[in-house]
Amino acid sequence: MVSFGIHPDYRKVTADKKVESAPLPAEVIIPLHQHIGAPCKPTVEKGSEVLAGEKIGEVQSFVAAPVHASISGKVKDIRRALVPVGYEADCVVIEGDGKENWVKFEKRDSEELEPKEIINRIKEGGLVGMGGAAFPTHVKLSPPPEKKIDVIIANGAECEPYLTCDHRLMIEETERIIKGMEAAMRVLGCSRGLIGIEDNKRECIEKMEKGAELSSFEIEVRELRTRYPQGAEKMLIHSLLRRKVPVGGLPMDVGAVVQNVGTLKAIYEAVNLGTPLVDRVVTVTGGVKQPQNLMVRIGTRIKDLIDFCGGFTQEPGKIINGGPMMGIAQESVEVPVIKGMSGILVQSKEDVGKRRERPCIRCGSCIESCPLGLMPTTIVRYAKKGMFEDCDRYYIANCIECGCCSWVCPSNIPLVHWLKYGKGEVLKIKRKKLEKEREKEKGGETK
Amino acid sequence: MSEGGDKDNGKRQDRLRLVISSSPHVRKGTSVERIMYAVVLCLIPALAASVYCFGYKVLAIVGVSVGAALLTEFLAKRLRKKPFEMDGSAVITGLILGLMMPPGLEWGQLWLPAVGAFFAIAIVKEAFGGLGSNIWNPAAGGFLFCLLSWAAMMGVGWIADGGIVWEMMRTEATPLVDLEKGEVSMEVVKNLFLGNVNGALGETSALALLIGGLALIGLRYIDWRIPLSFIGTVGVLTFAQTGDPILTLAYLFAGGLFLGAFFMLTDYVTSPLTGWGRVLFGVGAGAVVVVIRLFANPMEGVAYSIIFMNMFTPLIDRYLKTEPFGRIKKEAEG
Ligand code: SF4
Ligand code: SF4
Numbered sequence: 001m002v003s004f005g006i007h008p009d010y011r012k013v014t015a016d017k018k019v020e021s022a023p024l025p026a027e028v029i030i031p032l033h034q035h036i037g038a039p040c041k042p043t044v045e046k047g048s049e050v051l052a053g054e055k056i057g058e059v060q061s062f063v064a065a066p067v068h069a070s071i072s073g074k075v076k077d078i079r080r081a082l083v084p085v086g087y088e089a090d091c092v093v094i095e096g097d098g099k100e101n102w103v104k105f106e107k108r109d110s111e112e113l114e115p116k117e118i119i120n121r122i123k124e125g126g127l128v129g130m131g132g133a134a135f136p137t138h139v140k141l142s143p144p145p146e147k148k149i150d151v152i153i154a155n156g157a158e159c160e161p162y163l164t165c166d167h168r169l170m171i172e173e174t175e176r177i178i179k180g181m182e183a184a185m186r187v188l189g190c191s192r193g194l195i196g197i198e199d200n201k202r203e204c205i206e207k208m209e210k211g212a213e214l215s216s217f218e219i220e221v222r223e224l225r226t227r228y229p230q231g232a233e234k235m236l237i238h239s240l241l242r243r244k245v246p247v248g249g250l251p252m253d254v255g256a257v258v259q260n261v262g263t264l265k266a267i268y269e270a271v272n273l274g275t276p277l278v279d280r281v282v283t284v285t286g287g288v289k290q291p292q293n294l295m296v297r298i299g300t301r302i303k304d305l306i307d308f309c310g311g312f313t314q315e316p317g318k319i320i321n322g323g324p325m326m327g328i329a330q331e332s333v334e335v336p337v338i339k340g341m342s343g344i345l346v347q348s349k350e351d352v353g354k355r356r357e358r359p360c361i362r363c364g365s366c367i368e369s370c371p372l373g374l375m376p377t378t379i380v381r382y383a384k385k386g387m388f389e390d391c392d393r394y395y396i397a398n399c400i401e402c403g404c405c406s407w408v409c410p411s412n413i414p415l416v417h418w419l420k421y422g423k424g425e426v427l428k429i430k431r432k433k434l435e436k437e438r439e440k441e442k443g444g445e446t447k
Numbered sequence: 448m449s450e451g452g453d454k455d456n457g458k459r460q461d462r463l464r465l466v467i468s469s470s471p472h473v474r475k476g477t478s479v480e481r482i483m484y485a486v487v488l489c490l491i492p493a494l495a496a497s498v499y500c501f502g503y504k505v506l507a508i509v510g511v512s513v514g515a516a517l518l519t520e521f522l523a524k525r526l527r528k529k530p531f532e533m534d535g536s537a538v539i540t541g542l543i544l545g546l547m548m549p550p551g552l553e554w555g556q557l558w559l560p561a562v563g564a565f566f567a568i569a570i571v572k573e574a575f576g577g578l579g580s581n582i583w584n585p586a587a588g589g590f591l592f593c594l595l596s597w598a599a600m601m602g603v604g605w606i607a608d609g610g611i612v613w614e615m616m617r618t619e620a621t622p623l624v625d626l627e628k629g630e631v632s633m634e635v636v637k638n639l640f641l642g643n644v645n646g647a648l649g650e651t652s653a654l655a656l657l658i659g660g661l662a663l664i665g666l667r668y669i670d671w672r673i674p675l676s677f678i679g680t681v682g683v684l685t686f687a688q689t690g691d692p693i694l695t696l697a698y699l700f701a702g703g704l705f706l707g708a709f710f711m712l713t714d715y716v717t718s719p720l721t722g723w724g725r726v727l728f729g730v731g732a733g734a735v736v737v738v739i740r741l742f743a744n745p746m747e748g749v750a751y752s753i754i755f756m757n758m759f760t761p762l763i764d765r766y767l768k769t770e771p772f773g774r775i776k777k778e779a780e781g
Pocket of ligand 2: 359364365366376405408410411415
């Protein structure tokens with residue numbers, strides 16, 4: 001039994017609430033950069049008429065995912081706007097015509113498709129990891145040939161408190177998830193599929209087990225101990241396979257690929273139905289009158305969703321994109337829903353409270369809680385002093401920003417804030433070093 | 448809510464005042480205060496046992512010590528222009544120091560715990576930067592200061608009136624001095640454990656200290672590794688040296704070993720950060736105690752061992768780090 005992480009207060013109040021469709025938004029703001037990688041280039045202009053499902057942003061590099069119109073209507077503007085990950089990005093604003101005019105989708109059966117074609121349909125569908133990281137799915141499914149993948153893992157852990165979108169999908173869209181998993185297995189040529197679900201989601205486990213039985217593929221559901229961050233890729237792989245992703249490595253280094261269950265459902269839809277990623281389930285929860293799971297068009301303003309849920313119960317203190325452990329605090333409710341947004345959490349002024357920072361009392365709780373075996377207090381001490389080489393020596397790059405350390409700290413030290421900062425600085429230094437080395441090499445050649 | 452203010456540029460037009468801060472957005476809800484006052488609570492059994500044994504004067508001694516510690520902290524913070532907080536750490540220092548005082552202290556000698564507490568807080572703690580930055584355990588430092596400066600008062604005069612047990616035991620010398628002579632019976636061991644003996648105030652009842660210590664371990668406020676490795680080391684080494692199980696038990700229950708094990712060595716600030724570091728720390732302190740008890744005056748062995756090992760904490764932290772997830776694998780591959 002490996003012990004790691006923490007037991008936060010789960011508060012999954014929306015776990016039994018069926019996914020409901022949010023009303024069609026009158027206007028959507030669709031960022032051209034919703035993934036990890038280079039932003040897309042718009043393929044429409046101000047004034048263009050677009051159909052729902054039409055591509056409006058094309059990729060400019062391999063690590064990127066195209067974006068599509070989520071409603072039909074007219075392009076009102078292409079401008080910079082705040083996106084819910086804390087910066088401004090170019091966005092296509094579409095004014096809806098109130099109709100559901102869709103482009104024609106080409107249906108196919110994934111079993112008749114070649115792996116190449118499957119990948120292509122996933123790529124064209126603009127799929128990204130829907131658990132929050134938003135890494136382009138086709139890239140994850142195209143490991144270099146020397147990396148043999150023998151198992152694909154469906155991530156149904158959903159260890160973040162409050163969030164229940166994956167929970168609902170596993171119950172309501174079991175078949176699509178399994179089908180999507182099969183398609184991914186065919187692409188990777190791996191024979192084994194594992195579905196990891198935390199043991200506090202009984203109904204999901206039963207449903208998914210039934211679904212897995214019907215599959216002709218070797219897919220198995222595994223119960224995971226409920227523990228945060230069980231759903232972090234490295235933790236999940238270790239819990240299921242007892243394999244450790246090496247420091248600085250990726251899941252494929254140990255022969256595994258992890259896909260969130262929501263992404264798998266989207267894979268099925270992109271591959272079999274031909275529909276691009278234009279909507280997703282978002283858990284709207286916390287300080288709203290009716291917390292629920294909503295099927296939402298990408299680009300819908302979160303304000304519209306909060307209103308649809310009956311508005312705030314009291315004056316909000318914080319609005320978070322995602323869950324309370326890793327989510328990003330928002331400065332405005334005008335930001336749009338993006339592909340990687342799994343929840344909108346509203347916290348009251350009291351929830352936010354005032355937490356005064358104290359000096360570190362060296363209690364060691366942060367070290368004990370860190371699932372990656374790091375020493376947060378030591379790293380942060382160096383980061384505060386600007387000693388980034390020392391941060392690197394203490395493996396700062398391995399930090400997954402899960403937040404366990406900050407969560408336990410009795411002195412309220414914003415460890416994650418400093419860790420993020422330190423990570424960025426360490427990266428900068430490393431890049432500079434690389435550049436210098438390259439220059440040196442070049443210099444040597446010309447001499 | 449009206450849809451009026453739509454012509455924004457994604458900027459804030461809404462009148463909401465939202466807090467922006469780094470994740471996580473929830474906390475466990477522990478605090479320095481909570482931990483410190485839990486430690487204080489867990490010292491209450493020892494304090495109660497002490498009052499039972501030695502009478503109400505104990506409260507005066509401990510009270511003076513705690514009061515002096517708080518006052519010193521307040522003044523030190525003033526001087527350093529830092530906010531004074533009732534975070535409980537000074538209370539612990541005062542309490543422990545008070546419990547290390549001899550029961551025979553007379554009313555006229557109450558300045559001794561006060562001076563000790565002043566030294567502990569002003570010199571050992573605040574001069575090094577306050578809570579979190581001090582190198583030595585303040586209570587142990589304060590105790591040794593008193594011992595070295597006023598040995599006579601700290602060592603002798605084991606006479607007090609009041610407490611029932613005390614009346615019975617007043618003719619005995621302190622048990623560790625008995626142990627030196629090697630005459631120990633199971634009776635002495637039992638007395639040591641329950642507290643029917645004399646010694647410093649809080650050292651008398653190993654049982655009371657054990658109750659508080661186990662409670663702290665149960666609450667996960669202290670790491671079991673330190674008391675276990677410390678007491679274990681003292682036990683093994685003593686047994687190896689004497690070959691007498693009863694004598695070994697007597698050694699374990701005497702001389703403030705439990706007070707040091709559960710409440711002083713486990714002080715976060717002055718002990719190592721990682722699990723193995725803490726084991727090494729406990730083992731080291733245990734060895735020091737045994738050596739001191741063999742060759743020198745027994746009673747202050749624990750305090751010396753704490754101060755001695757505190758100095759090694761930074762070194763231990765430098766070399767005994769945690770194992771980062773996935774490290775072995777990479778090195779094996781590379
Ligand atoms: S150091 Fe990083 S990985 Fe470890 S607990 Fe903190 S945030 Fe999580
Ligand atoms: S949890 Fe906070 S107080 Fe404790 S060692 Fe880590 S940083 Fe210091």
